[in-house]
Every structure is written in C-alpha cells, then in structure tokens.
Amino acid sequence: MTEEISVVIPVQRGTEWNRDRATTLPPGTKYWVVEYDEGEQAQAVNDGVAHSDTPLVLLSGPDVWHQHDTLDYLAGLAWDCDVTYGKLVHYKDGK
Numbered sequence: 001m002t003e004e005i006s007v008v009i010p011v012q013r014g015t016e017w018n019r020d021r022a023t024t025l026p027p028g029t030k031y032w033v034v035e036y037d038e039g040e041q042a043q044a045v046n047d048g049v050a051h052s053d054t055p056l057v058l059l060s061g062p063d064v065w066h067q068h069d070t071l072d073y074l075a076g077l078a079w080d081c082d083v084t085y086g087k088l089v090h091y092k093d094g095k
Helices: 041-051 070-077
Strands: 005-012 030-036 056-059
Touching (some): 005 070, 056 070
Parallel strands (some): 005 056
C-alpha cells in the first residue's frame, strides 16, 4: 500500500532540519521536500501536493520520524476519505 502514498515535507528556507530522520520512509516511497519563505508554507504544501501522482498524500514535517509501518497504517485509516485532518500519535505495543 506504500506505493499509493506520497509524502510532502515543507521546510522553511534557511532552517536546520534532520533530513535523515524526516525521510525515514519505506524504500520506494515518493516524497517531496518543498522549501518556503516565511508566510509561504501553504503555497509550498499546495505545490508539493500538485506534484504528487498518488491517490494519498501525507503532509509530514522536518522533525517527524516515521515507523516502518506508518504509511500503511495511515492508508488503512484513510481508505474512504477525501481529506483527513488532525494530529495523530500512534502508540505501538502501548509505547
């Protein structure tokens, strides 16, 4: 199911971020790092989504680390939704 998801990672231009952590995604996952200037994050996200060619797009962040099954888990939740919003914390094995 991972092949059905693209990941958009908006990063403010000039800020430090951990590329290795933010791009810890299953092999083959399409992702776009979109840089933006102050006040232009929404446009950067829209540009990233516009470049996505998958049915599902995950808006991530420069400080987010994903478990190996995160994308499949989220795809399973969003199978019948056009858009989902909100924060998600998924605890695996109670941790």
